[in-house]
Amino acid sequence: MNLRRLFAIVLKELRQMRRDRVTLAMIVGIPVMQLVLFGYAINLNLRGLDAGIADQANTAASRAVIMDMVATGVIAPTADVDTPQQLMEMLRRGEISVGVVVPPDFERRVSEGREAVQVLVDGSDTVVQSAAIQLAQLPLQGAANGGNGRPPQAGSGQIAVVAFYNPERRSAVNIVPGLIGVILTMTMVLFTGVAIVRERERGNMELLIATPVSRSELMVGKVLPYAAIGLVQTTVILLLGLWLFQVPVLGSVLHVYLAAVLLILANLTLGLLISTKAQSQFQAMQMTFFVFLPSILLSGFMFPFAGMPKAVQWLAEVLPLTHFLRLIRGVMLRGASLWELWPEVLALLAFTTVMMTLAILRFRKRLD
Template sequence: MSLARLLAVVRKELVQLGRDRLTFAMIVGIPTLQLLLFGFAINLDIRHLPAAVLDQANTAHSRELVAELASSQVLDLRRVVVAPQEIDAAMRRGEISAAVVIPPDFETRLARADRPAWQVVVDGSDQSVQAAARQLSAFPLASLDYGRAPNRPGTRAVPSVEIVNFYNPERRAPVNTVPGLIGVILAMTMVIFTAMAIVRERERGNMEMLIATPLSPFELTIGKVLPYVGIGLVQVTLILLLGLLVFDVPVRGSLLEVYVAAIVYIAAMLSLGVFISTLADSQFQAMQMAFFTFLPQILLSGFMFPYDGMPRAAQWLAEIFPLTHFLRLIRGIMLREAALGEMWHELAALAAFVAVMLSVAVLRFRKRLD
C-alpha cells in the first residue's frame, strides 16, 4: 500500500467535491436545514390555537374563566359567538380549531360538581388540537375554585371538563393521517418524477431531437407535466380506496371536490419538479434537490408536528409550501365535509404557486444543449 497514491486519490476527490457546488452546498446546508427545521417544528406545547367562545351563562365566574383561558396562551379567543351553529360553521370552514362552551347553568354545575361544568369543542381532524385540549383540561384556573377567592393558595385544579371531538369522536389516528398521507406521497413522487424528466432527456441525448422540433418552451414544459397528472390521480384513488377498506377512513365531503383539490395540488408539485429540473445537471442532482424541498414541507406543514406550536417565522415559511394548504383542503373536505368555496383562499394559494413556478420554469428553460 502506497501512502502517496492514497493521498493522491483523497486530494483528487476533494478537488472534485470543491468543483461540485451543489454537493458542497448540501454538505453545509443539510445539517443546518435539519437543525433549524427540527428545532422549530418539534414543539408539542401548542400556543395560540384559534378558538371561539360561547358564554351562555354570562356571570362573573364565566367571564373570569374566559379571561384566564385567554391568558393561558393555549387558546387565541378570536371571536365570541351566540349560538352553537356558529361554532360548527366556523370549524367546518377551518377558521377555528376549538371552542369554549359555557352552559347557562354554569354556576349550578360548579356548586354541585356532579357533572362537567364547561366544554371544550375541538377539531378532531387534527391530532395536535386534541393534544391542546388535554393541556387545557389539566390547566389550573383559580376562577373555578367555587366558593373561594381567586388566586388563593391551595385552590383546587380545574373541575371536570368535557372534551367534545368533532369529526373524529373515536380519536382514531388513521382518520388524521390518511388524508395527510395523500399530500405527503404526492409531494414525494410528483416532484421526483418531474424533477428528473428534462434532465433525463439531456442525459439520454433526446434533447437534440426536441431542439429540432417547433415546440416552444411552454409546450414542452406542459407536455412533460400532463402525463404525471393522470399518474397522480391514480395514486390519489389508490390511497382513498386503501384508506376506506383498510383503515375505515370516510370521505364525508364531495368526492369530486377531493379530486379538484388533488388536481390543483398535483399541478403545484409538478411545477416545482419542472423548476428543479431546469436547475439540475444530472438525475442525481435532481433527486437531491427534490429531497431538499420535501423535508421542509413535511416538517412545517402540520402533518407531523403542530402548526400552531411553531414560531411565527416558521409559520410564515410554511405558508409558502403547497403541502400546508393541501392538508387544510383535504382534511376539510374529507373529514369536516367542507366545500371548496368555503376554503377558496387555500385553493387560491395553490393556484398562485402553480402560476409562479411554471412561469419561472418556462423562463429558465432554453432549447439549447449548453
C-alpha cells in the first residue's frame, strides 16, 4: 500500500465533505440535535396536563381539594364547566387530558368515607394515564364536619381515577395509530425528496424542459402517484393493527382516510421542497433524515407532548406529524370527527399550501 496515494484519497474525501454543506451540517447537526432533544426537550415526568374542572359543590372544601391537585403540578386548569358531560366532550375533542369532577354532595361523601372526587382521564395515552393516577394519592383535607360532629381525617374520602378509551392500558392502542403517521412521514418525504433530483441525475430533465409542462403541473403530477401509495400503506397498517393488536376504530373510517390524505399531502409537498434544494439523491436522503428525527421525537409519538418545554412545543407545532397524531388518535380512539378537530385540519392544510408554493417557486425547468 502506497501511503502517498492513500493520503491523497483521504485528502480528496475531506475536501469533498467540506464542499458538501449538507453533509457538513449533518456531521455537526445530528449530535447537537440529539443532545438537545434528549437532554432538554424529552421529559417522561409529566407536568401541567390540560385539565377541565367541574366543581359542582363550589364550597371552600371543594376548592381546597382542587387547589391541592393543582399544587402537585400534574394538572393545569384550562376550563371551568358545569357538568361531567361537558368534560367528556372536551376529552373526546382532545381539548383536555384530565377532567376533575367534584359532586354537589362532596362534603357528605368525604365524611362518610365514600368516593368523593372523580378524575376523568384520556387513557389513550398510557403515560398521561399513569401521571393522573398520582392524583388519587392525595388526602381529602379541609372538608366540613361530618354527620358525627367530628372533622374527617386526612384520606377518609377517596379520589377515583376513571380512564376512558384505553382502560386496559395497552400500549398498542396508542402506538398503532401513531405508526400510520410515522411511516407516512418517513416514506412520503423520502419518495418525493429524491423525485426531482432523480430526474436530473438520470437525464430526464432535458426531456421535461422540451415539453410544455408547467412547473405547477410537474409538481402536482409528482405528488399524486405517491398519494395513492400512502393510502395503500394506511390500509395495510389499519388491517394489521386490527388483526394483530385489536386496535379499535371508534370513529368514521372515512375520517381516518381523510386525515391520512392530509398528512400525505403535507409530507409530499415537504419532500418536493427538499428535492428542489438537494443536489443529489444522497443529499435528499440526508435532509429527509434531518426532518424525520425531530418529527418522531417531538410530535408526541414516542414521548408525551405535555412533558416538553413550551419553546419545544411551539417548534413541534410546525411539524405535520404533531397535528396528524391528534387527528388520528381523536378519530380512532375517542370517536371524534374531523370537524371537531378542525384546528389540526387547518394546520395541515396551511402547511401543505406553504410547502407546495415554496416548491413551485424554487423549481426551475433548467439544468443549472
